[in-house]
Amino acid sequence: MKTHVKALVVGGGAVGTGITYHLAKAGWDVLQVERDELTAGSTWHAAGLLPLFNMSYATTHIHKYSVEFYKSLEAETGLNAGFSICGNLRMAQTDARMDEFMLYSSVAETAGVYHEFLTPAQIKERWPLVRTEDLKGALFHPQDGYINPADVTQAMAKGARQLGATIERKIQVDAYRWTGSEWIVSVTRMADVGGNLVPTDEKYEIHAEHVVTATGNHAQRTAKLLGIRTPAIPVEHQYIVTEPDPALVAWRKAGNAEHPVLRDADAKWYVREERGGWILGPYERNAPARFAYGVPESFRADLFPLDLERIEAEYMSMIHRIPTSETVGLKDDFNGPICYTPDGNPLVGPAPGLRNMWLAEGFSFGITAAGGTGYYLAQLMTQGEAEIDMASLDPKRYGNWMTTEYAVKKNEECYEHVFILHHPDEEREAARPLRTAPVYDKQKALGAQFGQVNGWERPIYYGPKDAPEDFDHNARSFRRGAWWQYAVEEAKAIRETAGLIDATAFTKHTVRGAGATAFLDWFTCNALPKVGRINLTYALTPAGTTRTEYTIVRNGENDYYLVSAGAWTDYDADYLRKCAEDMAPKFGHIEINDVTTQWGVFAIAGPNSRKILAELIRDAEPETALSNKRFPWLSARRIELGMVPVNAIRVAYTGELGWELHHPIEMQRNLWEQLLKAGEKHGMKLVGARAQNWLRQEKSYRAFGNELGRDATPLEAALDRFVDLNKDFQGKEAMLATGIRSKCVTVLIDGPDDTDPWGKEALLKDGVKVGRLTSGGYSVAFGKQIGMGYVSPELAEVGTKLKVKMLLKEWDAEVVEDSPFDPKNVKIRVDG
Template identity: 85%
Template sequence: MKTHVKALVVGGGAVGNGIAYHLAKAGWDTMLVERDELTAGSTWHAAGLLPLFNMSYATTHIHKYSVDFYKGLEAETGLNPGFYVVGNLRMAQRQERMDEYMLYSSVAETAGVYHEFLSPKEIKDRWPLVRTEDLVGALYHPQDGYINPADVTQAMAKGARQLGATIERKIQVNSYRWTGSEWIVSVTRMEDKGGNLLPTEETYEIHAEHVVTATGNHAQRTARLLGIKIPAIPVEHQYIVTEPDPALVEWRKTNPQHPVLRDADAKWYVREERGGWILGPYERNAPARFLYDVPESFRADLFPLDLERIEAEYMSMIHRIPSSETVGLKDDYNGPICYTPDGNPLVGPVPGLRNMWIAEGFSFGITAAGGTGYYLAQMMTQGEAEIDMASLDPKRYGNWMTTEYAARKNEECYEHVFILHHPDEEREACRPLRTAPAYDRQKEMGAQFGQVNGWERPNYYGPKDAPASFDHDSRSFRRGAWWQYAEAEAQAVRNTVGIIDASAFTKHLVRGPGATAFLDHFTCNKLPNVGRINLTYALTDHGTTRTEYTIVRLKENEYYLISAGAWTAYDADFLIKSAEDWMANGGGYIDIHDITTQWGVFALAGPNARALLKDIVKDANPDTVLGNKRFPWLSYRDIELGMAPVRAVRVAYTGELGWELHYPIEFGRYLWDLIWSVGEKHGLKGVGARAQNWLRQEKSYRAFGNELGRDATPLEAALDRFVDLGKEFRGKAKMLETGIRSKCVTLLIDGPADADPWGKEALLLNGEKVGRLTSGGWSVAFGKQIGMGYVRPDLAEVGTKLKVKMLRQEWDAVVTEDSPFDPSNARIRIDG
């Protein structure tokens, strides 16, 4: 067995083999080790479906690559992967489900995924065994279908071997040790004794520059060996196979296979299998398994059935396919399938470790295997993938995540596979968990909370004593029940003053003799002077945007960095590793602390913000302390509000006169009460994240994860004013070399009367896709829909007329100037 390789892949399922194939294709000396046989984990009992449908832009690209890749495997390897291109029919029993499909249609269009809409009559005409009188329509993908999981895995394995990779079976990893330049992986050869897989005395050390784990159900063992947390825990998934259906057998004598049928409102999928049907439900109360480890005796095994749990789904299949009512059951399966709390896999570099990568938590592993291998190999061999993979990054969950949290959220995620996925969806399991001090106060005021990185934050403030007819939990693909309250909050910020709890912001303290030189090279804008702040960006080595920072310079070599609340561990890992590299190359000492949970934040914004603060600020000259002379825009001051010490930062993400009030977390309840004690006379209103999102678009403020990411440079994001080309900084040369492939613009939209864009829609010119929205909403300043997104550079000029695809219709949109509301920033700078 080889003991020195460039890359070691651990795990021989579909995902692991997809990674090994693409690393070998990229020219890396690659070895894959599997503790049992290839496909012995969840791969062997997977149903092999290949659904292109996904609301995630990155995951859609991964799935699309896989489907295209699998179609060429036989020609390359000589092995038939068992791909049946029968199509995928997603049926809808209600209009709201069709609204979901219409939103997905825009995502699919931006990713180049072909699809059609079918009426109930068209469905019945094509597939008469399907009952359609209670359907409103369907979304149809004719280019996908299902595949044999074992066959496609073996085909990828053979392809990997042909490209030079080595695959070793019956090899179990016992430990990982990083030497500073390579991983030393201790392994043991396993043997099959009486049906049990047992270790032998044959041990080896494998030296690998890079390691990728794709260990599936064994992710918790992997986490322990690496000393990290991986919220990938399996959930039971049952499916049944029927005896041949005579009506289906007769149909197939002259007709092709049915597409994979998905009745999302009934929570199941069905496909043909040897003249019968496979039913796969996603029912309630499916339990998580293997929370801490997979028993040594569990190999290619299954759990006991619980058919009562899926009785409703089985009866609904009979309703949808009446001929199946008299057909008996032939086989049944109940096996583990890994999930994560948000349903997306964990793909990318491991926090805190070098050259260690994971690909874990795949609930649709067969669909994702090829694409994951392709894009992860790009990240490993080239530094970045051609699409932004941040939404799948393992660091989207911080160390606050526990096993109990992951298990309960994964169970919820399984149950929600076919639940309507509203863009304003908020799931309730494991909540509330992380709360700021004023949480109870906000709840009493009618706050309806969302969750970001485990933190509760108000989405909007609804009526405290809502009538029974008002449903705070109602969601919609159009304007939900919350819309009128978000609009009123946005109006308050524009006309009086609003308060936003932004305590979830990520906060880092960076200090030391090397801090200034490091941050100057780490970010692309000038560093602020002491007492001032600046907006800046840390770039990838490819010149794209890795992180957005507001930098507050506290002292000559001490800085307070503020970044997006959803990305705390993601930002921390990049910042700390970059500082370590800087010091290793001769830079001065840098001390970095994540102080996110030590500081809370209230943002006050609106024309009356200064007047409100004057009523509670403690200063010898309260009438001047907040004026432009002593406290100009883009500066910070340590002030006292009542008895609370506050680091006040004069910025507002809404484009109004405002301050962010950063306070020691233990003062949160006191400060909230103090502000509200004088707030009423100034027209103070609680404001949630949804109104804030609308307001920031009126100012063309980019958001990380939307307009900002690793697939666009700051120059493509039209942020030239925050890039100092007179200095050297990380990624500068690559940024300039990349040029302008597309450009970020703001658009005003004359859309439908009952819906706003969500930031997932396609932008069209003469029916041709020319870009996509990355944000969307409603503008109270202009009285119409607003959006931000990327278009071809030649279409970024102000006044360019485009179309936005919403609800299967094209709506007029025009490119407007950057910061269409108050472009001169007069309201932000106003003195008083």
């Protein structure tokens, strides 16, 4: 067996084999090992469906690539992967479901995924066995279908071998050790003895520059060997196969085409043809997680007992939708483990804290994702970045606060929600509350409705404290939900009086030491601030795209406080630390600390914010303490508000006069009460994240994960003023070499009366897609919808007329100047 390779891939399912194929195609020397047989995990009992429908831009691209790639495998390898291109029909029983399909249509259009809308009559005309009188319509992907999971895996394996890869079966990984330049992986040859897989005395050490784990149901064991945490835990998924349906058999004998994969999302199941019968795959309530602490050694290609009572409602709804199936008996059943994550997206990318260790775990739709994951992960590994932004799939989106119990509860919830409406404003309830600021209970008592970001509870809006019994705070909609009117009033308060926002979830790091200044100067693209000042800057990837956005506060010569997005704490920390370790020999000692949980943050903003703080500040000259002269815009000062010491930063994400108040988290309740009391007579309102999101778009403030990401440079994001080309910084040459492929713009939209864009919609010019929105919402300043997004450079000029695709209609949109609200920043700089 080979013991020295460029890359070792651990796991022999469809995902691991897809990665092996694409790394080999990129020219790397690859060894893939599997502890049992190829496809022995979840791959063998997967139904092989290829669902293109996904609200994630990255995942949609992955699925799209897979479908096209699988169609090419037979010509390359001579192996038929069993791809049935029968189409994929998603049916809707409700108007809300059709709204979901219309929103997805925009995501699909931006990703180039072909689709059609069908009426109930059109469905009935094409497939008369399907009952349609209670349907509103359907979304149809005619180029989609299903594939044989084992066959496509073997085809990819053959293709990988043809490209020079080696694949070894019956090899179990026992330990990983990083030497500083390579991984040494200890493995044992396994043997099949009496149906059991047992270790032999044959042991090896494999030396690999890179390792990829794609271990499926064994992800918890892998995490323990690596000393990391992962939320990838399997959940039971069962499906049944019926005996032949005489009506279906007659339909096909008459020369009719195969039915598409049928999905009745409101009934929570999929159905497809199988040898004259039907396969029913439900996503029912109460499916349990399994193997939370590891897969038993005795479990191989095994299944769990079927629980028909648990899927009775879904079975009866299949009979309702396909009446001819009522008299058909059951032929076979499957109930096996399928790995999940809390948000349903896989974990793809670098492992936290480790070098050259790559994860590809947590695939609930592994067959659909296998080809695309291999393609884009190979780009990450061999080129430094993928052509699409993979941050939304990064394993570090879950931090060390996550526990096994949390993952179990969230994965069970995720499974149950596969077919439940995926509102962009949905907030799922399992495992909550978990991470809370000290004033959580006080906010809740004042009507706060919470969302979750990185486990933190944060107010997204404040509803009525004494709401009527029929008022549903949790009502979700693809249009303007129950929360909308409250967000409007909150946004108006910041523009007219003042608002208080809880921003405690912000990520916060300190960077200190003799090498801190030289390192940060190289690490970020803007000039570093002077002591007592702040700046906005970006850390770039080696490919020149945006890796992280930072507000940097300079407390001393080599003493910095970095603030970044709350959703990305471990993602930011890992990159910051790894880069600092790499550059320490050049720049000197660098000490980095994550202080996120030590400091709470309140953001106060609005014309009256200075008056409110003036009542609380303790200063020798309180009347001038907050003036432009003593506390200018983009500066930081240590002040005292009553008994609370505060690191105050004069900046506001809403574009109004304001301050961020960073305070010891143990004093948060005291500061909260002070601010509420002082703010009452100045018209201050409590404000949630949704109003803040609208307001930042009126100022064209880019948000990481939306406008900012690893698929665009800061120059493409139109952030030239934050890029200092007179200094050297990581990614500078690559950024300049990339040029301007597209440009970030702000648009005002004359849209429908009851709907705002969500930031997923296509931008059109003369009926042709020319870009996409990355953010969207409502502007209280302009009384219309607003959005931000990317278009080709020639269309980025102010005044360009575009269209935004919403609810299947095209609405007028116009490119406006950056910061359409207060473009001269007069309100932010106002003195007093």
